[in-house]
Structures are given as C-alpha cells and as structure tokens.
Amino acid sequence: MPAIEVQNLSKSYRLASAQRSQYVTVRDSLGDLFKRGKNREPQEETTLWALRDVSFEVKQGEAFGIIGRNGAGKSTLLKILSRITEPTSGSARIRGRIASLLEVGTGFHPELTGRENVFLNGTILGMKRAEINRHFSEIVAFAEVEKFIDTPVKRYSSGMYMRLAFGVAAHMSPDIMIVDEVLAVGDYEFQRRCLGKMNEVAHNGRTVLFVSHNMTAIEELCPQSILLKGGKIICAGSTPHVIANYMSAPEGLSAWTIGAQTEREGTGNALITRVELLAAEADDPLLGLNFRQSFRVRIHFHAKKRLPDPRFGFAFLSDRGERVFQTETTEVRFQIPAVEPGDGWFDCLVTAPNLLPGVFFLEAWIVERVNVAFADHIFRLGRVEISVDPAQAEQMTYLVYPGRGRVFMDCRWSNPLYVKGATLAG
Helix, strand or coil, X not given: CCCEXXXXXXXXXXXXXXXXXXXXXXXXXXXXXXXXXXXXXXXXXXXXXXEEEEEEEECCCCEEEEEECCCCCHHHHHHHHXXXXXXXEEEEEEXXXXXXXXXXXXXXXXXXXXXXXXXXXXXXXXXXHHHHHHHHHHHHHHHCCHHHCCCEHHHCCHHXXXXXXXXXXXXXXXXXXEEECHHHHCCHHHHHHHHHHHHHXXXXXXXXXXXXXXXXXXXXXXXXXXXXXXXXXXXXXXXXXXXXXXXXXXCCCCEEECCCCCCEECCXXXXXXXXXXXXXXXXCECXXXXXXXXXXXXXXXXXXXXXXXXXXXXXXXXXXXXXXXXXXXXXXXXXXXEECCEEEEEEEEECCCCECXXXXXXXXXXXXXXXXXXXXXXXXXXXXXXXXXXXXXHXXXXXXXXXXXXXXXXXXXXXXXXXXXXXXXX
C-alpha cells in the first residue's frame, strides 16, 4: 500500500486584475464593503492553476524526488500534502505521521531560547513531551548548539538556526518526511549532515519526499522522481532520466536574453538582462566551444539604484546540475567601486579552459556587498557544448569516453628506473 497516493490533484487561485489604490484606509475598506450594484466597480478575475491533474504514488520506505523550476508548483504540492492548504479538486491520501520542513525555522519564536523552541516546534510538529525529552540530546548534538541552547534564537547565526530547526523535524520519528529545498541555505557540512539524516530515515523504512535544485543531492538520495512544469507532471521515472529531461535545453546559442519568467532570485535592485558567449579577441558570437578554446562571457545588466562595491560572477554546471567551475570579480581583485543606475556590462576572459568535452549550463549573478544578498541570481540561463576540434579528434578520443570526468589536468608520468625507452609524446 503506498505511503502517498495522489490522484488528479489540482489547485487554482483567483487573481483579481482590477486596479486598486496602493494605500487603502479602514474607511475605504468599510465603504467598499457596503457598495453594491452599479456603484461598485467590477473586478475581472483570472484563474491561475498552480497544479493541474497531478497523479503519482510513493511507496512506503521510498525516497522520492520532486524537480522543477521556480513557479512549477512544487511548494503548492507540498503544502497540500502537509495539510496546510486544500486542493481545488482531486485527492491526496497520506498514510502515516508527517514531518514537514517547508521553511526552515517555521514555528520558532525569536525571543525564546533554543531549548524552549525545541519543545515548542516539536509540539507543533506533533511530538509528545516524552518523545521530545527522549530525543533532546540528539537534536542539540546534531545542531551543535550545546553552549547556546539557553540563548534566545534571535542571537543565533543562520547556520545554528537552520541546524536546530532541521534537527527537530528529523528526530520526531515520522512515517513520512517532507523536505523543501533546505539544502539550498546551508554550508557543505550542513548539507552533508542533512542528506545523511534523510538517508537514515529512508533506510529505516520511512518515506522521504525531497524537493531541491541540487541535482546531485536528488540523484544520491532518490531512485525515483517527477518533474513539474507549469503545475503538470511532464516526466516521471528513474531520477537520472528525469534529471536529464530537466537539464535539457535548446541547442547552443551565442546569447541569452533574460525574460521575466526566468528562474531567478534576488532583491531586484539590479537585473541581468543579457549574457553573451564571445570569442576571446573580438565580439564574434560563439555557438559552442572547442576543447581548450579561450572565450569571453559578457554580462549585461540594468541597475535600478546605486550599488556600492558589487560582485559579478558566473558558473558552469554539468548536465546533472553540479557546479564544476565558478568565477567572481573579487577572486581576481577586480574591484568595482559602484554601479550607478542605468545599463551596463562586464566582460570576463577565460583563457584555455580545462573543461572536458560535453554539455554544460551557465549560471550568473550579481551580489550586493552592502547586505551580502543577491541583487539577481539566474540559476540556469543557457547551454554551452564543448567539443573536440575535428582536426585533433583522432589523437584526442581519450578525452570523451564515459566516466572520464569533467576537468582535464596537465600531467607528466615518469619512471625511468623501470620503464626503459618510454618517451613523452608531443
């Protein structure tokens, strides 16, 4: 019998499109309440389907992945499964007790101590006091906050706060554990510990439903996954197959104009408007790259306000979403005193890169140094294919066999004592 059984699940929202004043007083609200008939301004409503006819099953004891871009319907689905919101139509049957970690720290009160919040949050999640007492030491040890357990959590670092919140949810011995993108906000050690705990939960015969943009984590934890797009399931099956579908993109382009629907995050104080892949010595567009070919990445942006001391950067991701290369302006001591309101661009020259032939994806961002936050962060803006120059293909077939890795390193082998007559080719 499945632990989670979802059948034809749909969720819609009604969006009023009539123009309203930006500031509405109590008097205005009361007046609007009593307006009727021809004196009342009609409002047109648009129906937004966050989910549409979603069906899937998750077996008991299975770790199951949910993949999709921002706005695909992932969070809406988890809220319905967690009984936070009701579906418009369809059904979702849950067999067992649920621990939902949809937002780290939900149910924490900043004025209460860590100890008090463990009991408060545990109670909200459905744990009995005896159960919280039994797991209290394990929760505190997992969070590594022994010295600060009686300190108000408003004084905790973000890492301490996250570890404690995850520790409470993970130790309540749920039948089903629902986790939404918690790994995106922690450091490497926190991510490793969270994945380890979720693996432990799954191997103990309990069910894990895991949402993440980290494809490596999804593939490591979940044998089966679904891909959501526009509120519908467009791919389901083995996780490697679903990831390949998610990471697929149109054939290589030389430039990517950023639209409003692009998967992104940030304050919006500056926005990336276009990214170009150009030749090293001229503004010639490149549709792809040859192995060890130098190139430039040009990031165009529009600043809505003055940004002092910003950072610009980009990364290459593998077809599984692994970050294999990253650079930022500050890494090479390229200091930008400020960006003024308006349009501009910055170039980055990459000389003889060591990325092996294959398909990669670009990611780009602007960071505000004042509050150390993303002004704009675009997760996946385009595909770049690196290939072997046909003239060298015969001598370089060793670069492209499966399992070769992602990066080439210049190496020199030698053992003159045992290998007589060996020479270095080329």
